[in-house]
Amino acid sequence: MAAQEFQNVEMPAPKVTERVITGRAGLPVLLLSLLLFLAGPALLVVGAVQAHNGGSAAPALLTAGPVLFLLSLLLMRGLTVVAPGQARVVQLLGSYRGTLRADGLTFVNPFTSRRHISTRIRNHETETTKVNDADGNPIEMAAVVVWQVEDTAKAVFEVDDFVEFVAIQTETAVRHIANSYPYDAHQEGQLSLRDSADEITAKLSAEIASRVASAGVKVVESRITRLAYAPEVAQVMLQRQQAGAVVAARRLIVEGAVGMVELALDRLAERDVVELDEERKAAMVSNLLVVLCGDRGTQPVVNTGSLYQ
Secondary structure (H helix, E strand, C coil): CCCCCCCCCCCCCCCCCCCEECCEEHHHHHHHHHHHHHHHHHHHHHHHHHHHHCCCCHHHHHHHHHHHHHHHHHHHHCEEEECCCEEEEEEECCEEEEEECCCEEEECCCCCEEEEEECCCEEEECCCEEEECCCCCEEEEEEEEEEEECCHHHHHHCCCCHHHHHHHHHHHHHHHHHHHCCCCCCCCCCCCCCCCHHHHHHHHHHHHHHHHHHHCEEEEEEEEEEEEECHHHHHHHHHHHHHHHHHHHHHHHHHHHHHHHHHHHHHHHHHCCCCCCHHHHHHHHHHHHHHHHCCCCCCCCCCCCCCCC
């Protein structure tokens, strides 16, 4: 069965892409918030004293105190901390406003919601999956993929759960690659799961990247971590591999033996050591091949008579 060529997976076009925003410096706003946070209760206390003494400024102070206190809480709500390797997806009333990627303390509109997204490099290892290869043989296969979020807007708005999406699409790609290639190559130049590790890994990475691109995920690397025949056929396949290895070794031995016999006959003829007719040459070739191709040591018989006795 011929291996299937890799084709890009058709995914829906993304409706939202990432837009980076910076926000305002958060430290001055934090200091102002703390000042208002302390000023509010202080004005309440002063207003209460003024009201007790009959002061005319008491109503204004009693009103300004809670207002300043609530304003400080509102400003604090707009403060956002972004750590290295993290981003914040900012939404206002359901509308995407942008993504905060700059590290540090930032102030944004306090009425916005900010969703935390990790942009660190992650890895996902699939469970060992039993699947048929291109020849229909049951095999066990597992892989690990190294990935990270590249577009936070796609990760949040294009899929429900981008972590689960990566896991499912990785397993799907592993199954497809396993179904597309045989475990062992049956002819020279054919790609196989066992013998073409680099080529298969490249195709696996390309297919996973194509599947998860719509979720804003970039694939750094993928590797096959387990590849073996299923237990029910492993012994039979091992015997077949051993038989193939024995045949290949025998073929090499025969080719070497034939070369040595040819060399021996040529050297004897060159140096005119002995003249052999065709029948004696055939006997010599037969004896040499038995000695050189046998899997055990031979017991030579020494001829003490004439050449033909």
